[in-house]
Amino acid sequence: xxxxxxxxxxxxxxxxxxxxxxxxxxxxxxxxxxxxxxxxxxxxxxxxxxxxxxxxxxxxxxxxxxxxxxxxxxxxxxxxxxxxxxxxxxxxxxxxxxxxxxxxxxxxxxxxxxxxxxxxxxxxxxxxxxxxxxxxxxxxxxxxxxxxxxxxxxxxxxxxxxxxxxxxxxxxxxxxxxxxxxxxxxxxxxxxxxxxxxxxxxxxxxxxxxxxxxxxxxxxxxxxxxxxxxxxxxxxxxxxxxxxxxxxxxxxxxxxxxxxxxxxxxxxxxxxxxxxxxxxxxxxxxxxxxxxxxxxxxxxxxxxxxxxxxxxxxxxxxxxxxxxxxxxxxxxxxxxxxxxxxxxxxxxxxxxxxxxxxxxxxxxxxxxxxxxxx
Numbered sequence: 001x002x003x004x005x006x007x008x009x010x011x012x013x014x015x016x017x018x019x020x021x022x023x024x025x026x027x028x029x030x031x032x033x034x035x036x037x038x039x040x041x042x043x044x045x046x047x048x049x050x051x052x053x054x055x056x057x058x059x060x061x062x063x064x065x066x067x068x069x070x071x072x073x074x075x076x077x078x079x080x081x082x083x084x085x086x087x088x089x090x091x092x093x094x095x096x097x098x099x100x101x102x103x104x105x106x107x108x109x110x111x112x113x114x115x116x117x118x119x120x121x122x123x124x125x126x127x128x129x130x131x132x133x134x135x136x137x138x139x140x141x142x143x144x145x146x147x148x149x150x151x152x153x154x155x156x157x158x159x160x161x162x163x164x165x166x167x168x169x170x171x172x173x174x175x176x177x178x179x180x181x182x183x184x185x186x187x188x189x190x191x192x193x194x195x196x197x198x199x200x201x202x203x204x205x206x207x208x209x210x211x212x213x214x215x216x217x218x219x220x221x222x223x224x225x226x227x228x229x230x231x232x233x234x235x236x237x238x239x240x241x242x243x244x245x246x247x248x249x250x251x252x253x254x255x256x257x258x259x260x261x262x263x264x265x266x267x268x269x270x271x272x273x274x275x276x277x278x279x280x281x282x283x284x285x286x287x288x289x290x291x292x293x294x295x296x297x298x299x300x301x302x303x304x305x306x307x308x309x310x311x312x313x314x315x316x317x318x319x320x321x322x323x324x325x326x327x328x329x330x331x332x333x334x335x336x337x338x339x340x341x342x343x344x345x346x347x348x349x350x351x352x353x354x355x356x357x358x359x360x361x362x363x364x365x366x367x368x369x370x371x372x373x374x
Contacts (some may be wrong), residue, residue: 034119035355049323050076053088055100056187057224057341058114058125058242059303063100065346066327073330075323081223084209085185091117091306094314097324103194103211104285116309118366120359122239122331123339124275124349126243126266127299128253132231133134133158133175138272139265141166142200143257144199144298147326150238151196152181152203153217158236180230180239185211191301192240198290199298239300243271244347258298259290266297268341274300284358299350305331312368321368328366332359 008305053063053257060081082090086098090270092112105119129142134159146162149155157160159172182189193209207213224245231239232249245267246253255263264270274291288300303329308314311321332351339350351359366373 048318053098057081069224083184084187101189130251138252148203175236178237179218270297
């Protein structure tokens with residue numbers, strides 16, 4: 001279904017997930033009972049299981065949508081969009097069964113896990129540079145160094161000469177720029193700051209890139225939804241917002257200069273192009289930020305599902321392990337058909353078939369107490 005039509009369903013699903021989370025006895029920040037609580041599954045309930053996850057807000061609409069389909073397959077999928085950093089932390093303490101994370105796992109992330117972890121790319125989402133500027137439509141041209149200067153607090157008005165130089169002939173008001181950024185540990189922040197660090201040496205040396213950074217200026221807001229709300233409510237505001245949230249709020253957004261020198265809008269086609277020709281490491285920890293591919297939108301974030309290679313050794317029941325495998329099998333198979341630009345699809349770019357095949361191969365290594373999961 002088209003993401004513009006998601007709000008009612010998403011709210012209903014989110015309400016159901018909140019009820020399920022509030023009923024848990026876990027103290028996890030994600031609200032799920034997770035591995036240590038056997039995810040509330042019934043070991044002899046006709047193959048039914050409950051799988052709890054937390055993390056990426058970028059991916060939250062995907063998992064909320066998939067939950068409705070998986071419920072008919074005996075899997076109750078609960079997902080709490082609390083940010084990539086919190087999702088990884090919750091998996092490290094085994095209070096959830098899977099984490100959603102936009103950046104790939106770091107060595108420091110892996111070292112805190114209760115056992116070997118597997119990461120699976122799921123989809124690609126554009127990180128838009130959204131703005132609220134009365135009378136100005138989508139398509140203001142911006143490049144990495146200019147966006148960097150805005151977020152460094154060096155460019156303060158929309159008619160600054162640096163912006164006007166990129167947009168000759170466009171009438172830009174002298175409205176003050178209000179910078180909005182994430183206040184939580186965020187994969188969207190990691191992708192956005194990685195792009196700035198790749199395109200502006202000053203940003204790289206002074207701020208750097210990570211799920212959390214020390215912002216030179218601006219107002220913080222939690223989650224993609226919080227940044228979207230702040231931009232929507234503030235004239236002159238600019239914020240980095242995942243594409244699905246930008247479209248939900250009817251935002252205007254910039255055409256951003258890519259590594260080929262093209263100013264590109266964050267369409268599904270241009271988002272998909274970012275996956276072309278990127279290297280795929282053995283652990284599947286890919287990155288599509290500042291892709292060299294022709295026609296690629298330059299701020300495209302991949303999002304991952306992360307699970308324990310042997311969830312049972314981390315405390316999950318065999319029922320939960322079986323539910324995880326059903327979920328992952330759906331995610332890399334039929335679930336990919338729900339992503340795209342069609343009228344019945346979520347506005348994310350699906351995986352190339354070659355990458356989905358690598359996911360399926362890796363999925364075959366998932367075990368429960370050392371034995372294959374049926």
